Amino acid sequence: MIKTKSILVILLPLCLAFFSTTSHARNAAILIDAESGKILNELEATQSWFPASLTKVMTLYLAFTALNQGQIDLRDQITVSPHAARQPNSKLGLRTGEHISVQEAILAIITRSANDAAVALGEHLGGNEENFAMKMTAKAHAIGMFDSHFMNATGLPHPWQVTTARDMGLLAWRTMHDFPQYYGYFGAHSFYFRGTELRGINKFTATYPGAEGMKTGFTCGSGYNLMSSASQNGKRLIGVILGGQTSPHRYQLMISMMNHGFAGDFTPSEKTITAIPVKTTGSAPYLLGCGNSSATHSSYDNDSSPSPVIHHLSNKHAKHSRHHRAVAPKTAPIISRHKPASHHAKTVKKAVAKSKPQKRHHH
Numbered sequence: 001m002i003k004t005k006s007i008l009v010i011l012l013p014l015c016l017a018f019f020s021t022t023s024h025a026r027n028a029a030i031l032i033d034a035e036s037g038k039i040l041n042e043l044e045a046t047q048s049w050f051p052a053s054l055t056k057v058m059t060l061y062l063a064f065t066a067l068n069q070g071q072i073d074l075r076d077q078i079t080v081s082p083h084a085a086r087q088p089n090s091k092l093g094l095r096t097g098e099h100i101s102v103q104e105a106i107l108a109i110i111t112r113s114a115n116d117a118a119v120a121l122g123e124h125l126g127g128n129e130e131n132f133a134m135k136m137t138a139k140a141h142a143i144g145m146f147d148s149h150f151m152n153a154t155g156l157p158h159p160w161q162v163t164t165a166r167d168m169g170l171l172a173w174r175t176m177h178d179f180p181q182y183y184g185y186f187g188a189h190s191f192y193f194r195g196t197e198l199r200g201i202n203k204f205t206a207t208y209p210g211a212e213g214m215k216t217g218f219t220c221g222s223g224y225n226l227m228s229s230a231s232q233n234g235k236r237l238i239g240v241i242l243g244g245q246t247s248p249h250r251y252q253l254m255i256s257m258m259n260h261g262f263a264g265d266f267t268p269s270e271k272t273i274t275a276i277p278v279k280t281t282g283s284a285p286y287l288l289g290c291g292n293s294s295a296t297h298s299s300y301d302n303d304s305s306p307s308p309v310i311h312h313l314s315n316k317h318a319k320h321s322r323h324h325r326a327v328a329p330k331t332a333p334i335i336s337r338h339k340p341a342s343h344h345a346k347t348v349k350k351a352v353a354k355s356k357p358q359k360r361h362h363h
Helices: 002-023 052-068 102-112 115-126 129-142 165-178 180-187 203-207 247-263 315-320 345-353
Strands: 028-033 039-043 077-079 099-101 190-193 196-199 211-219 223-232 235-244
Touching (some): 028 165, 028 247, 039 165, 039 247, 052 102, 052 115, 052 129, 052 165, 052 180, 052 211, 077 115, 099 102, 102 115, 102 180, 102 196, 115 129, 165 223, 165 235, 180 211, 203 211, 203 223, 203 247
Antiparallel strands (some): 190 196, 211 223
């Protein structure tokens, strides 16, 4: 009996320590000087994490690569498969057999985090989503994201789909520098689809001074994620937040980190985002229960809080939609109010302008 009690006394602190690390609020973060690539601040930057919709930036990285190599064109028409049409929210409500252009898919992914558009684009590039996910992982490792693994084009929950704040920071940095001609798309506040202007959901991009854009993400496992870039007074920064407890919380964390970065409050480091980390820390934490015990198996809007539903969704989809509230004013421009990072800005603006209302066939 004495031995049993002594064992319990030893095990109890270990159990409490375990639950304290898995149930308490936590997050990971990294801040990078966008020009030099130097890491200005980091918190659990090599901790394994679920990427949620930040995954879609890798989907877009492969799309931009294919555009650069002439394998696809912005005007190419993608035929929506049954698999793409079945994707859960967030989505455009694409129907099987419907067509969407590569450019529309890119803008839908950035502004609305549309899962159906992401899968359709992935299938267009890889034949099917499984093959495309393999290409995503291979490309991630090729550019130095050694602690990332992708199983789908969207970021919807999968236990093997993991990343780190450091890897997401590297992806943002590589996207900015490798594709200056397409990087401007990330600043889009809205785009037109089926004659309707669909507003962006990223509040940081819409409101933070000097914000250039990037991507939001949410699943119950990941918490509220955010990848952002901004420029102020000649300084350009890239930030990643993983694991916000609420949508406002991730924005607060990003704003605070960016503010300190622009103020020069962080001690400059010689370590750059391209340096290979020593190791990844632990397994990905599961952050939020989302109010029910079946959350691990449920499909959630992998971005944000509820908002008005896109008008062309069916009543069934509308009932369960969890889109963000529109954050841009009615006069919001089609592309970012901030100029893209290169002399190709006009090309991007002209391309996006073509997404304005036009007659489309409904299937």
